Amino acid sequence: MKNVLIIDYGTGNLKSVHNAVKKISDKQYCKISVSSSIEDLKKSTHIILPGVGAFESCLNGLIKTKVRSYLEEMVLEKKKPFLGICVGMQMLATKGFENGEFSGLDWISGEVKKINNQNNNIKIPHMGWNTLNFLKETAFTKRLLEKMKVTNLNDISAYFVHSYNFKNKNANEKVITTCYGEEITAMISKENIIGTQFHPEKSHYFGLAFLKTFLEQG
Amino acid sequence: MLKIRIIPCLDVDAGRVVKGINFLSLRDAGDPVEQAKAYSDEGADEITFLDITATHQQRRPMIDVISKTAEKCFVPLTVGGGVKSIMDIKEFLLAGADKVSINSAAIKNPSLINESSKKFGNQCIVVAIDAKKKSKNWNVFINGGRVDTGIDAISWAKNIEKRGAGEILLTSMDRDGTKNGFDLELTSKISSAVNIPVIASGGVGCLKDFFDGIKLAGASAVLAASVFHFKELTIKQVKKYLKSKNINVRIDNLDK
Numbered sequence: 001m002k003n004v005l006i007i008d009y010g011t012g013n014l015k016s017v018h019n020a021v022k023k024i025s026d027k028q029y030c031k032i033s034v035s036s037s038i039e040d041l042k043k044s045t046h047i048i049l050p051g052v053g054a055f056e057s058c059l060n061g062l063i064k065t066k067v068r069s070y071l072e073e074m075v076l077e078k079k080k081p082f083l084g085i086c087v088g089m090q091m092l093a094t095k096g097f098e099n100g101e102f103s104g105l106d107w108i109s110g111e112v113k114k115i116n117n118q119n120n121n122i123k124i125p126h127m128g129w130n131t132l133n134f135l136k137e138t139a140f141t142k143r144l145l146e147k148m149k150v151t152n153l154n155d156i157s158a159y160f161v162h163s164y165n166f167k168n169k170n171a172n173e174k175v176i177t178t179c180y181g182e183e184i185t186a187m188i189s190k191e192n193i194i195g196t197q198f199h200p201e202k203s204h205y206f207g208l209a210f211l212k213t214f215l216e217q218g
Numbered sequence: 219m220l221k222i223r224i225i226p227c228l229d230v231d232a233g234r235v236v237k238g239i240n241f242l243s244l245r246d247a248g249d250p251v252e253q254a255k256a257y258s259d260e261g262a263d264e265i266t267f268l269d270i271t272a273t274h275q276q277r278r279p280m281i282d283v284i285s286k287t288a289e290k291c292f293v294p295l296t297v298g299g300g301v302k303s304i305m306d307i308k309e310f311l312l313a314g315a316d317k318v319s320i321n322s323a324a325i326k327n328p329s330l331i332n333e334s335s336k337k338f339g340n341q342c343i344v345v346a347i348d349a350k351k352k353s354k355n356w357n358v359f360i361n362g363g364r365v366d367t368g369i370d371a372i373s374w375a376k377n378i379e380k381r382g383a384g385e386i387l388l389t390s391m392d393r394d395g396t397k398n399g400f401d402l403e404l405t406s407k408i409s410s411a412v413n414i415p416v417i418a419s420g421g422v423g424c425l426k427d428f429f430d431g432i433k434l435a436g437a438s439a440v441l442a443a444s445v446f447h448f449k450e451l452t453i454k455q456v457k458k459y460l461k462s463k464n465i466n467v468r469i470d471n472l473d474k
């Protein structure tokens with residue numbers, strides 16, 4: 001029995017994530033909760049941290065729920081499969097620089113900085129479908145591609161909407177990138193932790209396959 | 219590379235899709251949830267719903283439409299029409315919208331743009347501009363095209379960008395429903411005046427119109443209603459055509 005927890009911390013479009021997980025999971029074997037209760041966190045087998053909005057307000061929202069220490073216990077010690085989406089991934093960084101300088105959860109070393117638009121030749125936010133570059137094959141991406149029944153990785157795209165980029169420190173934790181004015185971190189992975197800048201819940205067939213692969217983790 | 223978005227738009231009136239010409243003479247065009255699902259399966263990059271005769275009594279059918287659509291479509295969903303307050307925006311987002319489009323209320327109370335983009339993130343605040351040519355310039359119209367505000371569309375576009383809007387949905391009232399193509403001059407002027415994405419809307423009649431809106435006017439996305447509703451063109455057809463013209467579109471799931 002799977003028990004997916006979508007963390008509700010008063011921000012983000014939780015409904016989309018919920019709808020997508022519901023679509024790809026088997027009702028009989030999968031319970032989905034949207035909450036920030038410590039009980040649900042303890043019972044969960046898979047944790048999703050969505051995020052829409054600004055770095056600081058998301059982080060403050062999460063801190064207000066008082067689940068941070070339990071969340072860290074479940075993810076960092078108990079190693080439950082974890083997926084952070086968009087700002088839910090950015091919050092894992094050491095620091096964020098949106099409207100000031102703020103400390104993140106620091107689960108994955110790196111900094112979240114505004115997409116470089118010095119030449120004023122790109123539109124911000126980076127909004128829409130962009131091509132993914134798979135930097136390497138991991139167990140996760142291998143299963144994902146099997147699920148999608150594709151062999152050609154050249155033209156898979158996902159839906160992005162953001163103005164800040166997670167510049168993570170360790171190159172080996174970066175799995176997928178995309179290009180928009182600069183190299184954008186699209187997926188990071190470290191042990192049981194996965195983060196995506198794109199929105200799998202809005203990336204149609206690819207996104208649904210991605211979420212399905214995540215649910216099969218652990 | 220970032221792809222140009224093709225966005226089918228569903229004008230909804232009391233829970234049904236309708237389509238008018240120059241904002242008037244509405245015709246029934248079907249069930250919004252089924253149409254949105256069909257568009258999404260066919261490769262639509264986003265779906266837009268506009269509640270064109272929104273009043274509070276009609277809010278309920280719209281909420282139902284959004285929530286049923288959000289359960290079936292796994293591409294971004296933008297909803298607009300009758301949005302007046304932070305509460306309205308929240309209600310649409312909770313029902314499953316990813317972005318909310320504000321039109322008249324943004325003119326009447328511009329600080330709503332600042333407040334909502336701060337609260338929900340600028341990525342989810344779209345400001346719609348309905349513009350109509352007046353001698354050399356374009357004026358912004360509100361209340362579903364009924365009221366001329368006298369405000370210049372280009373300076374308004376710059377203003378809403380400054381206030382934190384994430385995107386502009388630009389509709390040419392002169393072209394809406396006419397199938398004479400986008401107002402390229404208007405679209406190009408607005409698109410180069412701001413640094414946020416501009417969605418061109420109003421007037422698509424044939425494949426070349428999509429190409430012109432992107433290539434000649436610099437739109438980040440193109441929105442169309444009637445050509446898709448009445449099956450004169452399919453999304454697949456449009457994307458194949460644009461690809462053959464070297465426009466970068468998402469085509470990866472089209473053959474499934």
